[in-house]
Amino acid sequence: QVQLVESGGGLVQAGASLRLSCAASGRTLSSYAMGWFRQAPGKEREFVAAIRRTVSNTYYADSVKGRFTISRDNAKNTVYLQMNSLKPEDTAVYYCAADLLGFGSDKSSEYEHWGQGTQVTVSS
Numbered sequence: 001q002v003q004l005v006e007s008g009g010g011l012v013q014a015g016a017s018l019r020l021s022c023a024a025s026g027r028t029l030s031s032y033a034m035g036w037f038r039q040a041p042g043k044e045r046e047f048v049a050a051i052r053r054t055v056s057n058t059y060y061a062d063s064v065k066g067r068f069t070i071s072r073d074n075a076k077n078t079v080y081l082q083m084n085s086l087k088p089e090d091t092a093v094y095y096c097a098a099d100l101l102g103f104g105s106d107k108s109s110e111y112e113h114w115g116q117g118t119q120v121t122v123s124s
Contacts, residue, residue, distance in 0.1 A: 002027040002113050004096050009118030014088055016122070020081040022096030022115060030074040033102035035111055036081045038092035038120075048094070049081060050104035059104050064090075086122045093117040 008020040022034070035050040049070040050059045058070050069082040079096055097111035105111070 002029070002032065002098050004098060004113055004115035006094065006096050006115045006118040009094060009120045011121045011123065012086055014086060014122055014124050016086050017082070017084045018086065018120060020083065020094055020096075020118060020120075022079040022081075024077045024079075024098070028074070029072065029077050029079065029098065032098040032100055032113075033104045034070070034072060034079040035097045035099065035104065035106075035108075036070060036079075036094060037097060037108055038090075038094045039117075040092040043092075045095070045108055047106035047108070050106065051079065052102075052104040057104060059106065061106070083120070086120075088122045088124045091120060091122050093119050 003025045005023050033052050036048040037045050038048050039045040051070045067085045072079045095117045096115045098113040099111045
């Protein structure tokens with residue numbers, strides 16, 4: 001069983017940057033594909049980015065491509081989401097998720113383990 005804890009959220013102005021972290025405990029992350037999802041008030045949870053167990057394979061939602069970067073440090077058992085040029089529409093609770101032996105899916109149902117989420121609010 002792996003436990004995930006997100007951090008790094010906050011309130012920023014449009015155009016600013018934030019880096020979210022997802023720290024894992026219980027098991028090594030190297031066996032997991034990792035994903036970031038987000039959920040805005042009144043909306044369904046949506047895919048943001050994913051990274052396979054090998055760092056060269058990353059995937060992004062069209063809405064964040066070119067602005068967000070997912071990365072992982074297996075030695076630190078941590079996954080990151082660097083978010084640049086933030087927009088008000090990026091406001092949401094951001095969740096990291098782990099998929100054992102996965103391939104970086106954009107489907108939330110593929111992920112077995114979830115963190116509690118961290119709030120990101122972008123003001124205009």
